[in-house]
Amino acid sequence: MSTVSVKIQPLGDRVVVKAIAREAVTKSGIVLPDTAKEKPQEGEVVAAGSGKVLDNGKRTTLEVQVGQKVLFAKYAGTEVKLDGEEYLILRESDILGIIE
Amino acid sequence: MSTVSVKIQPLGDRVVVKAIAREAVTKSGIVLPDTAKEKPQEGEVVAAGSGKVLDNGKRTTLEVQVGQKVLFAKYAGTEVKLDGEEYLILRESDILGIIE
Amino acid sequence: MSTVSVKIQPLGDRVVVKAIAREAVTKSGIVLPDTAKEKPQEGEVVAAGSGKVLDNGKRTTLEVQVGQKVLFAKYAGTEVKLDGEEYLILRESDILGIIE
Amino acid sequence: MSTVSVKIQPLGDRVVVKAIAREAVTKSGIVLPDTAKEKPQEGEVVAAGSGKVLDNGKRTTLEVQVGQKVLFAKYAGTEVKLDGEEYLILRESDILGIIE
Amino acid sequence: MSTVSVKIQPLGDRVVVKAIAREAVTKSGIVLPDTAKEKPQEGEVVAAGSGKVLDNGKRTTLEVQVGQKVLFAKYAGTEVKLDGEEYLILRESDILGIIE
Amino acid sequence: MSTVSVKIQPLGDRVVVKAIAREAVTKSGIVLPDTAKEKPQEGEVVAAGSGKVLDNGKRTTLEVQVGQKVLFAKYAGTEVKLDGEEYLILRESDILGIIE
Amino acid sequence: MSTVSVKIQPLGDRVVVKAIAREAVTKSGIVLPDTAKEKPQEGEVVAAGSGKVLDNGKRTTLEVQVGQKVLFAKYAGTEVKLDGEEYLILRESDILGIIE
Numbered sequence: 001m002s003t004v005s006v007k008i009q010p011l012g013d014r015v016v017v018k019a020i021a022r023e024a025v026t027k028s029g030i031v032l033p034d035t036a037k038e039k040p041q042e043g044e045v046v047a048a049g050s051g052k053v054l055d056n057g058k059r060t061t062l063e064v065q066v067g068q069k070v071l072f073a074k075y076a077g078t079e080v081k082l083d084g085e086e087y088l089i090l091r092e093s094d095i096l097g098i099i100e
Numbered sequence: 101m102s103t104v105s106v107k108i109q110p111l112g113d114r115v116v117v118k119a120i121a122r123e124a125v126t127k128s129g130i131v132l133p134d135t136a137k138e139k140p141q142e143g144e145v146v147a148a149g150s151g152k153v154l155d156n157g158k159r160t161t162l163e164v165q166v167g168q169k170v171l172f173a174k175y176a177g178t179e180v181k182l183d184g185e186e187y188l189i190l191r192e193s194d195i196l197g198i199i200e
Numbered sequence: 201m202s203t204v205s206v207k208i209q210p211l212g213d214r215v216v217v218k219a220i221a222r223e224a225v226t227k228s229g230i231v232l233p234d235t236a237k238e239k240p241q242e243g244e245v246v247a248a249g250s251g252k253v254l255d256n257g258k259r260t261t262l263e264v265q266v267g268q269k270v271l272f273a274k275y276a277g278t279e280v281k282l283d284g285e286e287y288l289i290l291r292e293s294d295i296l297g298i299i300e
Numbered sequence: 301m302s303t304v305s306v307k308i309q310p311l312g313d314r315v316v317v318k319a320i321a322r323e324a325v326t327k328s329g330i331v332l333p334d335t336a337k338e339k340p341q342e343g344e345v346v347a348a349g350s351g352k353v354l355d356n357g358k359r360t361t362l363e364v365q366v367g368q369k370v371l372f373a374k375y376a377g378t379e380v381k382l383d384g385e386e387y388l389i390l391r392e393s394d395i396l397g398i399i400e
Numbered sequence: 401m402s403t404v405s406v407k408i409q410p411l412g413d414r415v416v417v418k419a420i421a422r423e424a425v426t427k428s429g430i431v432l433p434d435t436a437k438e439k440p441q442e443g444e445v446v447a448a449g450s451g452k453v454l455d456n457g458k459r460t461t462l463e464v465q466v467g468q469k470v471l472f473a474k475y476a477g478t479e480v481k482l483d484g485e486e487y488l489i490l491r492e493s494d495i496l497g498i499i500e
Numbered sequence: 501m502s503t504v505s506v507k508i509q510p511l512g513d514r515v516v517v518k519a520i521a522r523e524a525v526t527k528s529g530i531v532l533p534d535t536a537k538e539k540p541q542e543g544e545v546v547a548a549g550s551g552k553v554l555d556n557g558k559r560t561t562l563e564v565q566v567g568q569k570v571l572f573a574k575y576a577g578t579e580v581k582l583d584g585e586e587y588l589i590l591r592e593s594d595i596l597g598i599i600e
Numbered sequence: 601m602s603t604v605s606v607k608i609q610p611l612g613d614r615v616v617v618k619a620i621a622r623e624a625v626t627k628s629g630i631v632l633p634d635t636a637k638e639k640p641q642e643g644e645v646v647a648a649g650s651g652k653v654l655d656n657g658k659r660t661t662l663e664v665q666v667g668q669k670v671l672f673a674k675y676a677g678t679e680v681k682l683d684g685e686e687y688l689i690l691r692e693s694d695i696l697g698i699i700e
Binding site for chain 4: 440454455456458460463464471473492493495496497498499500
């Protein structure tokens with residue numbers, strides 16, 4: 001999936017994520033519990049912004065990198081379609097963690 | 101479209117964007133999904149502000165530049181008509197990414 | 201209109217604007233679209249404040265200057281009458297752009 | 301009116317203002333428009349605080365000074381009576397401009 | 401009243417105030433107007449905190465001092481009884497001004 | 501009560517407080533008034549956090565220390581039971597003052 | 601439990617916590633009171649983020665470390681399942697204290 005040439009360069013602290021379907025999630029060992037709580041979703045980072053501008057004018061470096069698998073809140077971000085594939089544009093703060 | 105002489109100089113972190121119609125979007129390979137989520141729209145930056153003033157008194161440099169194609173939230177910004185053409189004045193934070 | 205001796209010195213990041221009537225707007229080539237979105241209005245800056253105080257104690261310099269034509273959100277600001285003429289006191293952040 | 305010995309020293313970025321009645325307002329050439337918008341009111345500054353403490357620990361200097369006539373939002377501030385006269389204690393940010 | 405040994409040391413930007421009854425208020429020349437606006441109340445500062453911690457780690461010095469008479473918003477703060485006397489613990493920002 | 505070996509180390513600007521029952525409060529001279537206002541409660545600090553991290557990366561030093569009696573808002577904080585005794589975990593900002 | 605190889609690296613000021621069931625809580629001496637107040641829950645930190653980025657661009661060091669037992673608000677965070685085990689991803693600010 002990392003061979004897809006992504007055509008969107010996200011701004012600031014945003015990343016473009018390719019969500020991984022529920023079936024794939026189960027295979028990789030992450031099972032999302034079936035409760036009333038906010039359910040995270042798994043995906044792969046395919047593009048990352050250049051960071052958020054701080055009050056001192058410098059940019060933070062994003063913690064996530066292209067190619068990493070991440071967990072994010074299910075209803076976060078904005079969906080876009082790119083060459084027939086669906087992607088999500090998220091802020092890094094919506095990403096809960098990196099799956100190693 | 102970049103040959104249009106834009107007559108509005110946006111203030112601060114605002115940009116003037118010429119929205120691209122849905123048909124054009126489909127041609128360029130970006131298809132907006134048909135869900136209940138906020139749908140982004142494609143456009144071209146025709147004017148950019150001089151940046152936001154930070155707490156230390158300096159201005160940020162905008163990430164987007166005139167001529168770039170951008171994705172932005174559909175209901176963001178303020179519409180204006182200029183010489184018969186419709187434009188949008190957006191804050192840079194409403195722009196999700198640059199389409200390359 | 202710039203020959204009107206304005207008697208109000210706006211504080212901080214405020215400006216005094218003389219709104220231009222809808223007819224004038226059409227003549228100068230700006231036509232406000234007829235949608236449900238917030239419609240901007242055109243006006244001329246007749247007085248400008250000395251800037252907003254930042255956290256470091258310094259004042260920002262306003263981007264707009266007396267004599268410039270500006271676009272601003274229609275329901276922004278406070279109306280005042282001065283020698284029989286109506287003016288608006290706006291914050292600079294309510295000004296979308298300068299019409300060149 | 302500036303000869304009234306004011307007995308309240310306002311704190312921080314507050315000022316004590318003696319509101320001017322509607323009749324006086326009309327005489328000085330300021331007529332408040334009769335619309336649904338927030339209507340400003342005219343008054344004279346009779347006491348001013350020592351300024352707001354910034355994040356760097358310094359105080360801002362207030363822009364308004366005792367003796368100046370100011371415009372402020374009608375429902376701003378707190379009313380007090382002092383020796384039978386009504387005054388308003390306002391924050392400087394509620395003051396729209398100085399009438400010159 | 402300043403001879404009461406106060407047993408509460410307020411934290412941060414808080415002060416302990418002994419409210420003065422309405423009758424006393426009238427004698428000292430301050431009459432609270434009978435309107436729908438928030439009505440301030442008069443009191444004497446009997447203890448003051450060591451100041452608020454700023455972002456740079458330093459403490460502000462409170463503007464009010466023990467022994468001063470102050471005006472404060474009527475419904476601000478928390479009531480406590482101390483040796484049978486009622487007091488109010490207020491933040492300095494709830495104090496409108498010092499009565500001189 | 502200060503001889504109880506507390507097993508919780510509160511984080512940041514939090515403190516662990518052992519609330520003192522109403523009867524004890526009356527004996528020590530503090531009587532909580534019976535009004536509609538928020539009523540403070542008395543307690544003893546049995547553990548204190550290492551302070552809040554400021555924007556400059558340094559930690560504040562807490563004003564309250566283990567062993568001090570404090571007043572705090574009645575509904576503030578989170579209750580925990582430790583070896584059969586009830587405690588409250590509060591932020592220092594919920595503490596109104598130190599009873600001396 | 602600390603021998604579980606955790607596969608999620610939490611971002612920023614987040615930690616991954618393995619909640620401890622109510623029965624275990626009772627054994628370790630912490631009994632959660634049965635009131636209407638927010639009830640904390642006990643757990644063990646199995647992974648910790650690299651800290652929150654401050655306004656000056658530096659990261660805070662988290663106070664909690666892998667292996668520590670912590671108290672946290674019951675409805676805080678996001679649940680995930682990892683190799684059949686349930687975990688919680690929390691922000692450090694949701695952790696009330698470290699159980700020693």
